[in-house]
Each structure stands twice: as structure tokens, then as C-alpha cells.
Amino acid sequence: MTLELDNIELNFDSKKILSGIYMHAETGTVTGVLGRNGCGKTSLLRILFGNLGPKYGNVRLNGLHQKRKLYKTGKAAYLPQHRLLPSYMTVQEAFETFKTDRKDFTTLFHSFVAPQKEKINNLSTGELRLLETYLILNSKKEIIILDEPFSFIAPIYIDILKKIICQKKENSIIILTDHYYEDILDISDTLYLLKNGCSKALKSKVELKQEGYLT
Numbered sequence: 001m002t003l004e005l006d007n008i009e010l011n012f013d014s015k016k017i018l019s020g021i022y023m024h025a026e027t028g029t030v031t032g033v034l035g036r037n038g039c040g041k042t043s044l045l046r047i048l049f050g051n052l053g054p055k056y057g058n059v060r061l062n063g064l065h066q067k068r069k070l071y072k073t074g075k076a077a078y079l080p081q082h083r084l085l086p087s088y089m090t091v092q093e094a095f096e097t098f099k100t101d102r103k104d105f106t107t108l109f110h111s112f113v114a115p116q117k118e119k120i121n122n123l124s125t126g127e128l129r130l131l132e133t134y135l136i137l138n139s140k141k142e143i144i145i146l147d148e149p150f151s152f153i154a155p156i157y158i159d160i161l162k163k164i165i166c167q168k169k170e171n172s173i174i175i176l177t178d179h180y181y182e183d184i185l186d187i188s189d190t191l192y193l194l195k196n197g198c199s200k201a202l203k204s205k206v207e208l209k210q211e212g213y214l215t
């Protein structure tokens with residue numbers, strides 16, 4: 001499957017956020033999106049998922065314009081930048097909701113020892129992010145959109161998540177953004193930098209320096 005975002009334009013009141021966006025992603029690849037704070041990464045991922053309406057824009061799957069919002073098609077899973085799981089849910093209910101086996105999770109992430117009946121609200125910030133990222137990655141959707149999946153997560157667990165992402169891309173389109181740019185560079189097959197409302201395809205850390213993203 002191929003996915004394209006084209007000609008996306010987004011304003012908030014009179015403030016122009018996105019104006020010249022083209023992005024191509026496909027099954028078997030990881031597409032990384034980088035950019036400074038406030039450049040519009042979250043907005044772009046929300047437009048893709050369909051929970052933010054742009055002024056203009058075109059999302060194409062296999063070359064065909066999508067009239068339905070992606071989240072309504074059931075093809076996509078989306079990890080929002082902020083909380084995914086409701087605070088009143090228990091850990092057990094979270095695994096059940098996402099039809100995911102907890103044993104596999106705890107085999108990978110040994111220090112996650114929260115009891116099954118523990119409320120999501122009582123997890124640490126990093127435990128919660130780890131759980132949410134893992135559940136979304138295991139959603140078996142054709143398109144997986146991750147907004148800051150590595151935030152607050154210990155480096156050793158980020159490495160495990162990166163391995164999972166590289167396995168999952170075999171059957172899914174994966175699009176992600178994070179400020180942990182080294183991790184994004186490690187796993188991305190295609191990389192876009194958002195700057196001045198536009199997307200630019202880049203290949204290397206050198207280009208990120210030339211574009212003023214890195215010093």
C-alpha cells in the first residue's frame with residue numbers, strides 16, 4: 001500500500017501552519033518526520049488520521065483520493081502526542097481492549113510490574129508511554145501513526161521499541177515523529193523535515209545541519 005499526503009494547507013486563525021506538504025509512505029518502510037517545536041508535526045499527523053481538518057489537502061491510498069477520514073476506515077492506529085489510554089482504565093483492561101497478550105510485553109520490558117488491576121492513572125509517565133506505544137504497535141493496522149512514541153522512555157526500552165517498529169513495518173506503513181532524532185534517523189527509510197510550513201525529503205544528518213535543524 002502507498003500513502004500520500006499532498007497539498008496540505010492548515011491555518012489556525014490568521015496563523016499559517018502548513019502550506020506546502022507532500023509526503024509519501026509505503027508498506028515495508030518507516031517514514032520519519034522531524035522539525036522544530038511548533039512547526040506542525042502533530043497537526044500533520046492529526047490531519048492524516050482525520051481528527052483535524054485542514055483548509056485544503058489530499059490523502060491518497062494507492063493513488064486514490066480518500067474521501068473518508070482515515071480513522072473511520074479502520075485501517076489506521078494512531079498514538080497521539082498526549083495520553084491515549086483513559087485514566088480510569090486498568091492495565092488489564094488496556095491489554096484486553098487492544099487484544100494484546102501481557103506476557104509478551106513483560107517478557108520484553110522486565111521492569112513493568114504494575115498489577116493487572118492497577119489504574120492507568122497510577123503508572124509513571126514513562127510506563128504509560130511504553131504501554132501505549134506497544135499497544136498501538138501491536139494493533140495489526142495497515143497504517144501506524146506514532147506521535148512522540150519515545151518520550152519519557154528509558155534508552156534500553158527505546159531500543160526494543162525500535163526493533164518492534166522494524167518488524168512491524170513488514171506489514172504496515174509506519175509514520176512517526178519524535179525529538180529523539182538519532183532514533184528517528186536509525187529506523188527511518190524515508191525522512192521529512194518540516195520547516196516554514198513545507199516538507200522537505202532529506203537523507204542524512206548533514207542535510208539536517210544544512211537546514212538548521214541541528215547545529
Ligand SMILES: Nc1ncnc2c1ncn2[C@@H]1O[C@H](COP(=O)(O)OP(=O)(O)OP(=O)(O)O)[C@@H](O)[C@H]1O
Nearest residue numbers: 012013017035036037038039040041042043044081
Ligand atoms: N488547536 C489549536 N489552535 C490554535 N493553534 C494551534 C492549535 N493546535 C496547534 N496550534 C499551533 O500550531 C502550531 C503547530 O503545532 P503542532 O502541535 O502541530 O507542532 P509540533 O511540531 O508538533 O510541536 P512540538 O514538537 O512542540 O510538539 C503551533 O504554533 C501551535 O501553537
